[in-house]
Amino acid sequence: MSVTAPTAAPVVALVGNPNCGKTALFNALTGSRQKVANYPGVTVEKKVGPLTTPAGRTVRIVDLPGTYSLRARSPDEEVTRDIVLGRTQSDVIPDLIVCVADASNLRLALRLVLELKQVGRPVMLSLNMMDIARKRGIEIDTEKLGRELGLPVVSSVAVRRGGTDALLAEIDRRLAAAEHATGTLWTTPDATALRRAQKEADRILASVVKGQGTPDSLTTRVDAVLLHPVAGLIVLLAILFVMFQAVFAWAEPGMDAIEAGFHFLGDLVAGLPLPDLLKSFLKDGLIGGVGSVIVFLPQIVILFFFILILEDLGYMARAAFLMDRIMGGAGLHGRAFIPLLSSFACAIPGIMSTRVIDDRRDRLTTILVAPLMTCSARIPVYTLIIGAFIPDREVWGFVGLQGLVMFGLYTVGIASALAVSFVVKRLIWRGKPGEPFMLELPDYKIPQAKSIAIGLWTRAAIFLKRAGTTILSMMILIWVLASFPQPPEGATEPAINYSLAARIGTAIQPLTEPLGFNWQINVALIPGMAAREVAVGSLGTIYAISGGEEATDKIAAALSSQWSLATALAFLAWYVFAPQCASTLAVIRRETGGWRWLWVTFFYMLALAYVAAFLTYRIAAAFGGG
Amino acid sequence: MSSEPTIALGVAPVGFRGRIQAIAAGRVAAGMPAPELERRLIELGFVEGADVEILHQGLFGGDPIAVRVAHTTIGLRRREAMAILVSVGAEP
Numbered sequence A: 001m002s003v004t005a006p007t008a009a010p011v012v013a014l015v016g017n018p019n020c021g022k023t024a025l026f027n028a029l030t031g032s033r034q035k036v037a038n039y040p041g042v043t044v045e046k047k048v049g050p051l052t053t054p055a056g057r058t059v060r061i062v063d064l065p066g067t068y069s070l071r072a073r074s075p076d077e078e079v080t081r082d083i084v085l086g087r088t089q090s091d092v093i094p095d096l097i098v099c100v101a102d103a104s105n106l107r108l109a110l111r112l113v114l115e116l117k118q119v120g121r122p123v124m125l126s127l128n129m130m131d132i133a134r135k136r137g138i139e140i141d142t143e144k145l146g147r148e149l150g151l152p153v154v155s156s157v158a159v160r161r162g163g164t165d166a167l168l169a170e171i172d173r174r175l176a177a178a179e180h181a182t183g184t185l186w187t188t189p190d191a192t193a194l195r196r197a198q199k200e201a202d203r204i205l206a207s208v209v210k211g212q213g214t215p216d217s218l219t220t221r222v223d224a225v226l227l228h229p230v231a232g233l234i235v236l237l238a239i240l241f242v243m244f245q246a247v248f249a250w251a252e253p254g255m256d257a258i259e260a261g262f263h264f265l266g267d268l269v270a271g272l273p274l275p276d277l278l279k280s281f282l283k284d285g286l287i288g289g290v291g292s293v294i295v296f297l298p299q300i301v302i303l304f305f306f307i308l309i310l311e312d313l314g315y316m317a318r319a320a321f322l323m324d325r326i327m328g329g330a331g332l333h334g335r336a337f338i339p340l341l342s343s344f345a346c347a348i349p350g351i352m353s354t355r356v357i358d359d360r361r362d363r364l365t366t367i368l369v370a371p372l373m374t375c376s377a378r379i380p381v382y383t384l385i386i387g388a389f390i391p392d393r394e395v396w397g398f399v400g401l402q403g404l405v406m407f408g409l410y411t412v413g414i415a416s417a418l419a420v421s422f423v424v425k426r427l428i429w430r431g432k433p434g435e436p437f438m439l440e441l442p443d444y445k446i447p448q449a450k451s452i453a454i455g456l457w458t459r460a461a462i463f464l465k466r467a468g469t470t471i472l473s474m475m476i477l478i479w480v481l482a483s484f485p486q487p488p489e490g491a492t493e494p495a496i497n498y499s500l501a502a503r504i505g506t507a508i509q510p511l512t513e514p515l516g517f518n519w520q521i522n523v524a525l526i527p528g529m530a531a532r533e534v535a536v537g538s539l540g541t542i543y544a545i546s547g548g549e550e551a552t553d554k555i556a557a558a559l560s561s562q563w564s565l566a567t568a569l570a571f572l573a574w575y576v577f578a579p580q581c582a583s584t585l586a587v588i589r590r591e592t593g594g595w596r597w598l599w600v601t602f603f604y605m606l607a608l609a610y611v612a613a614f615l616t617y618r619i620a621a622a623f624g625g626g
Numbered sequence B: 001m002s003s004e005p006t007i008a009l010g011v012a013p014v015g016f017r018g019r020i021q022a023i024a025a026g027r028v029a030a031g032m033p034a035p036e037l038e039r040r041l042i043e044l045g046f047v048e049g050a051d052v053e054i055l056h057q058g059l060f061g062g063d064p065i066a067v068r069v070a071h072t073t074i075g076l077r078r079r080e081a082m083a084i085l086v087s088v089g090a091e092p
Helices: A024-034 A077-083 A107-119 A130-135 A142-151 A165-176 A191-208 A218-228 A230-250 A251-271 A276-294 A297-313 A316-330 A334-342 A347-356 A361-372 A378-389 A401-427 A449-483 A498-505 A509-515 A518-527 A534-547 A552-562 A564-576 A582-592 A596-625 B034-043
Strands: A013-018 A033-037 A045-052 A058-063 A097-101 A121-127 A151-153 A436-438 B006-008 B017-023 B051-057 B065-069 B071-076 B085-087
Touching: A013 A024, A013 A077, A013 A107, A024 A058, A024 A121, A033 A191, A033 A596, A045 A509, A077 B006, A097 A107, A097 A165, A107 A142, A107 A165, A121 A130, A121 A142, A142 A151, A151 A165, A191 B034, A218 A230, A218 A316, A218 B051, A230 A297, A230 A316, A230 A401, A251 A276, A251 A582, A276 A449, A276 A534, A297 A316, A297 A378, A297 A449, A316 A334, A316 A436, A316 B071, A334 A347, A334 A361, A334 A564, A347 A361, A347 A582, A361 A401, A361 A582, A361 A596, A378 A401, A378 A552, A401 A564, A449 A498, A449 A518, A449 A534, A498 A509, A498 A518, A509 A518, A509 A596, A518 A534, A534 A552, A534 B085, A564 A596, A582 A596, B006 B017, B017 B034
Parallel strands: A013 A058, A013 A097, A097 A121, A121 A151
Antiparallel strands: A033 A045, A045 A058, A436 B071, B006 B085, B017 B051, B017 B085, B051 B065, B065 B071
């Protein structure tokens, strides 16, 4: 085995309880060089990053999903167990296990260390967040702890420069010793073994910790409000409301700049001495189409900014706590709150994070309703239609009407998700009790700018990659459909009326006519299956070609002159429900292990979309919006 | 070893402090077998001898509850907390 090839570099695996600061430590060790991929066969995120130790050794650091025990109960924890035990088919077999523990919350971590000692691989313990522990009056005798546990113990402060020096030196020392894995003594513990281990952990803890410390006073004070039965819920609603207003207000300068940039590019191409058809392809197809999607990057970044901050603060677990009873009434598990909130960004990570729910029925219900949460791909569509049809003015003196309509659309998504899960619980599961809600409420932590930045960069990169691949190819397809065949000589109507797009759009007209949709909408719906936001670019391309208008920035003007208000509202209603995302459906198939739930999701959402759009159109038309 | 009267943590009010005397998962109709519930409670630190305090509760039916066990805070429903038998009045 070659030692120079990066894949043969020794693997150091970080294992620890949820919220122990493991990911912050991973970020501190690997910085932006980390790679996020999936483990073979599963969709659990595999985070690996290179690191050069002080001794010049190249090491691969792996951040494993957090767990309280190797007794895996969910797919996430199975990955941790299998890698720790070396049972995996992936190339990640740890040469050294670093158990990361929150020094101010050591009790459960020590039990995990005792379990890790049994797997027969080199293990060490890193006491993270030592600074916080000290501030709270917790003094840990690390040498004695090392003797008691029979393994090296170092302390680390992930967020401070030089805070990982001791850890790195110890990693070097352990790897230089080149210990070999021995046979594992680990077997799935039963309650008696767990109890014995926890009591042993408690005994060790009592002998090495001087000064029991006080509970984090800031957390106690903040929780007095944030977990208050009434005030807590009000604050939660307020946070969500601010979040959605911010998505609109803060994103505007960035969006204007991106729009201007693409406009400039389009003009540049228009001035080039090229054949008209090629010019149209570059300007309307590529630049206009892709530009009209990328313009939403600022909104997506802002949404993820909020989600990442709330997660790092430790608020997400509180939100789940506050929502458990309310969601339970709708047949959802409190833990479903985090996947559902992630689904506001994108249903795909949302559905993937349902892995934290180990009960199969609870998990399936959550997967079924996750696509109803308003994902960021709907934002472009909503923004476009709201911008074109809803006047930009303030109501009650301080709330933007456009933001309010947006909030309303989100609310409809949430309400329908609750309603659907209620029905599923009654009809399909017939009210069987679900799994218990048990969740650690970690102490609040100040989010670190670096980890937020890395998180935002990862999400933005995923969006831009999508824009460069899926969305770009759909844009080319739409341009081709909208441009060919070319109009005959002496044609009087706009060129697009002779195209394939017009024929397809007209062919399905009878189906969508009751919804107030015209053929242009029909054409935009089809590529929207690949990615919802493509509908915006498609409409841009279709109207740019038919009207000869400037692409991206004039779509709204074109729509408001050509659609009735009722059509616009019906289109919004359609988008709240429609299963317009092939990737989401693919993830559902993969996560549920079959086609059945994919089709269930597809058809129930399609039916809801049709009914909702139909009712919206008829009602709006009856009130004079037609 | 203790002859103090015990109650289930699931019926205790906010502000209650006590010490865990036993985990009796068999007395709870949870959505999982009793041995599994017992193991999960232990994994979150609910073992005999640990001090607990109820810090918060939800708006509807006082459910779920936030329990401090040793220095960790755990959110759980009252139904599962019925499996945790506690004696009243731990030394502060």
